[in-house]
Amino acid sequence: xxxxxxxxxxxxxxxxxxxxxxxxxxxxxxxxxxxxxxxxxxxxxxxxxxxxxxxxxxxxxxxxxxxxxxxxxxxxxxxxxxxxxxxxxxxxxxxxxxxxxxxxxxxxxxxxxxxxxxxxxxxxxxx
Amino acid sequence: xxxxxxxxxxxxxxxxxxxxxxxxxxxxxxxxxxxxxxxxxxxxxxxxxxxxxxxxxxxxxxxxxxxxxxxxxxxxxxxxxxxxxxxxxxxxxxxxxxxxxxxxxxxxxxxxxxxxxxxxxxxxxxxxxxxxxxxxxxxxxxxxxxxxxxxxxxxxxxxxxxxxxxxxxxxxxxxxxxxxxxxxxxxxxxxxxxxxxxxxxxxxxxxxxxxxxxxxxxxxxxxxxxxxxxxxxxxxxxxxxxxxxxxxxxxxxxxxxxxxxxxxxxxxxxxxxxxxxxxxxxxxxxxxxxxxxxxxxxxxxxxxxxxxxxxxxxxxxxxxxxxxxxxxxxxxxxxxxxxxxxxxxxxxxxxxxxxxxxxxxxxxxxxxxxxxxxxxxxxxxxxxxxxxxxxxxxxxxxxxxxxxxxxxxxxxxxxx
Numbered sequence: 001x002x003x004x005x006x007x008x009x010x011x012x013x014x015x016x017x018x019x020x021x022x023x024x025x026x027x028x029x030x031x032x033x034x035x036x037x038x039x040x041x042x043x044x045x046x047x048x049x050x051x052x053x054x055x056x057x058x059x060x061x062x063x064x065x066x067x068x069x070x071x072x073x074x075x076x077x078x079x080x081x082x083x084x085x086x087x088x089x090x091x092x093x094x095x096x097x098x099x100x101x102x103x104x105x106x107x108x109x110x111x112x113x114x115x116x117x118x119x120x121x122x123x124x125x126x127x
Numbered sequence: 128x129x130x131x132x133x134x135x136x137x138x139x140x141x142x143x144x145x146x147x148x149x150x151x152x153x154x155x156x157x158x159x160x161x162x163x164x165x166x167x168x169x170x171x172x173x174x175x176x177x178x179x180x181x182x183x184x185x186x187x188x189x190x191x192x193x194x195x196x197x198x199x200x201x202x203x204x205x206x207x208x209x210x211x212x213x214x215x216x217x218x219x220x221x222x223x224x225x226x227x228x229x230x231x232x233x234x235x236x237x238x239x240x241x242x243x244x245x246x247x248x249x250x251x252x253x254x255x256x257x258x259x260x261x262x263x264x265x266x267x268x269x270x271x272x273x274x275x276x277x278x279x280x281x282x283x284x285x286x287x288x289x290x291x292x293x294x295x296x297x298x299x300x301x302x303x304x305x306x307x308x309x310x311x312x313x314x315x316x317x318x319x320x321x322x323x324x325x326x327x328x329x330x331x332x333x334x335x336x337x338x339x340x341x342x343x344x345x346x347x348x349x350x351x352x353x354x355x356x357x358x359x360x361x362x363x364x365x366x367x368x369x370x371x372x373x374x375x376x377x378x379x380x381x382x383x384x385x386x387x388x389x390x391x392x393x394x395x396x397x398x399x400x401x402x403x404x405x406x407x408x409x410x411x412x413x414x415x416x417x418x419x420x421x422x423x424x425x426x427x428x429x430x431x432x433x434x435x436x437x438x439x440x441x442x443x444x445x446x447x448x449x450x451x452x453x454x455x456x457x458x459x460x461x462x463x464x465x466x467x468x469x470x471x472x473x474x475x476x477x478x479x480x481x482x483x484x485x486x487x488x489x490x491x492x493x494x495x496x497x498x499x500x501x502x503x504x505x506x507x508x509x510x511x512x513x514x515x516x517x518x519x520x521x522x523x524x525x526x527x528x529x530x531x532x533x534x535x536x537x538x539x540x541x542x543x
Binding site: 011017031037041060062 | 446447448449450451454455474484485486489521522523524525526527535540541
């Protein structure tokens, strides 16, 4: 299968790989997917006092498209408010990376990861 | 090579992709091509033209090739039927025997790890009313002989069990299986696409009644294979392809003389060089495994190690998904048992049949060494894989959790 240039770029030069302390009150962590399905994404956001995502990190177990999708969303969420970040759609991710139909689930998972990270952050803050 | 460091070896990258997928196909041996060349233009006759020079020379070449194939398995040349490849041979053996004997027997025994062309033929026969038993395998990939014996009834016409598995290279105990089949009165068919030319095979000692053979797995041409059909005691089968009655009525169609010659030559070379080639491949495989095991923890071999094709490895690199790994080693040509490399999104059915858990099945690579693999390529491949796995593990949330002592199985994952 031929990957798009953008997928290859994110795979070879993944942005924002790493982890934050998941117990930090400013950090929201999303862990989605399942090992048995061949895809697991961990996405973390660090939110400042103004409610803006000032940093994001990811780790992904999966194919090149899954790695690229999660790398891309760490770039997209940075600088956004958590409400803005929650409007990121899987279709935008798939379109940006030119994912083939069989890889659309990777973009769905990346959207789920953002939502899960935001939910975790909100839960910590009693929302 | 011993004094080079990993970085030296990685810096000396080969100029073209390293081919390590010898179970998928093999390049032709130049000696095979040389043998074939005269039969395209100069000696182009139809081997079935019985009344002129061109026909005779083509027929003679085909019959020499038939003998070369027969000699490699201890058969008589009259027991060799040329086909288009192992898929056709498997179809002809299974459907052909089932249809011929359908008034007396209606049961077939096979194994869940067989190639799709065996399993799919069996599925079609089930739709026609035949009964098929699909035996499981043990965790080492080998069939349980007691279970096999118990599965054969007086209605069993055929037992079809492959010699060597295409994914995990595991070699079944053919002589023991043959003895059981003969004792119980069922024909024994074995798909030898991966085994013919790679390991010693003897249709007498192993009591094999039908054997499927492929050309392109043994450095011969694509588009040619053969089926061994025993004459004593005689195995009858109904043809799949009807026409001029070539190949003693079992497979009509003009024989492709150059391809037959190529298969014959490839078989002859295999017979002469099998022992030395297997010793060399075993050395390369062990060299590769040593590097990988020294530098990477949690790498697991799928399938039995000792009963295995010398050039085959199937390894699970825990916490790293197979397709993602293949993308990181684009200059190595291997294949993966991961779902993502196929359209089905299911991991390898062969690995699942061994009881390999789905998460490990997703992390597997099949690595195949062959006649033209060099020591330098093996070293480079091992270093590249170690490098890529290390990088991807540093990005893997599962690796991170394992390092923190979290049991991944204790987590409630949402299937998607």
